[in-house]
Amino acid sequence: MDAQRGWEIENAIKLVDPARDALYRYDTDKVKKINEAKPWRTDPNHYKHVRISAVALVKMVMHARSGGDIEVMGLMIGYVDHETFIVTDALRLPVEGTETRVNASSEADEYMVNFLERSRQAGQMENAVGWYHSHPGYGCWLSGIDVGTQELYQTINEPFLAVVIDPHRTISAGKVEIGAFRTYPKDYSGGGGESTTDGGAAVPMAKAADFGAHANRYYSLEVSHYKSTLDSKILEALWNKYWVQTLSSSPLFTNRDYVTNQIADIAAKTAQVLDNMKKNSSLPPMGPRPKGNNDQLAKVVKAAEKIASEEKMGLMAAMVKGKVFAPQAQATDDAARNIANNGGDTQMADAKAA
Structure with missing residues (x-):
């Protein structure tokens, strides 16, 4: 468990409200009021933070690593609270990707709808709040195709966000390389600048043109991680598999x-x-x-x-x-x-x- 503790420290995963597990309490009325108010329409930069549970983070990283050089895609479950997305869980989607792109198909959309319907029948009321996919070896940012996908999701399923994970850099650095993004409305002119912390120097030359061409169409959100007492057993089970994979491989x-x-x-x-x-x-x-x-x-x-x-x-x-x-x-x-x-x-x- 010392290795798990070190991973939590490295990725700044904080234990919040251990007595009541507040971030797992879904408030239907509160979420309904936010959806009715639609604050993102008056302020394109309304959402500024993302809090991802340790369980969801491990699931996404394991999925991204399993794809190797092929991009993979999944769905994030949770809710929104004021200016923050709360991600409580994540699941893989049956999507075929390539080394340069991943697109959601009608099969994936049907899978998402069926999953959410069955989750509600089982008492899990959280909604789909975003999608994640991998960028193997070329950093966390949105390509032109990613921007188009995110714009579509924000049009039909707000509030929604996009998360990108780089599994190769995660292995090399020992810390999860992750970024979260939202796109601006098409008629919005206030965007601009590079949306990644390391800038274009870390982006391969083959991707540099795509990186710079769409940087003013989206912005990044601050990402933090948390765990709850409800996570302990699930996280321990997932960690055993994650740690074996990590231990048996060399960067x-x-x-x-x-x-x-x-x-x-x-x-x-x-x-x-x-x-x-x-x-x-x-x-x-x-x-x-x-x-x-x-x-x-x-x-x-x-x-x-x-x-x-x-x-x-x-x-x-x-x-x-x-x-x-x-x-x-x-x-x-x-x-x-x-x-x-x-x-x-x-x-x-x-x-x-x-």
Whole structure:
């Protein structure tokens, strides 16, 4: 359980209201009033926060990791409270994705409707409050297709949000790489700026155009995590599976293709910045000079440092696992070898010696 505790600390998961489990109390009247008032229509930035339960977070991360390099999609269950989305649970959707996109089909929509109907029949009154999908290796932001999907959901099923998880960066960093977003109305002109914390430098060059083209059509929400006493048993069961997956894998091995691509991308960006600098140096001394090369180089250096830091963490994790498990593995191999060479009579002696 120490590993689970460390994961909770790393992802800032806080225990709230342990006596009454307040975030799991669904207030039908309160939610009805919010839906009738529709505050998001007068203020496109009305929703500012997302609180995701530890159970939902683990489910989403496990789902994202299971997809590998293929994007996956799921549904989030919960409710809204003033300016905050409360996500209490998450489920996978039967959606076929590719390495670059994921689209909800009519089959997925039918699945969602049936699930919510059966949940209400069973007494679970929470609504669908958002969808999540993975961006394997290229950060948490919305592509043009994602923006279109989110705009559609916000049109027919408000209040609704989009969550993006990067499973490759999660493995490398040891902390869940996650972002939450909402789109602006089509006639809204107040949006602008990059909607991710690390900016475009961490986005691969192949995705850079799509990243910048739609940044003014959505905004990001602050994401925090919580757990309740109601989560304990479910979280413990999920954690056992999550921890086995984590323990049995090495970031250096699992993410080798991702890291190789990241290094190649950094090299290409560096060459591009240096090429721009050479072009600028050939301009007349008194003529106008483009700005931003130093800023771009600083962003590339920052992205490179992040990759190096993640690789060091992966190496340290491999060394710790080697120190902990190598002696036991060697003892097991020796015992098996003795049994194979001397017969089963030595099995009890080996067991006693161990």
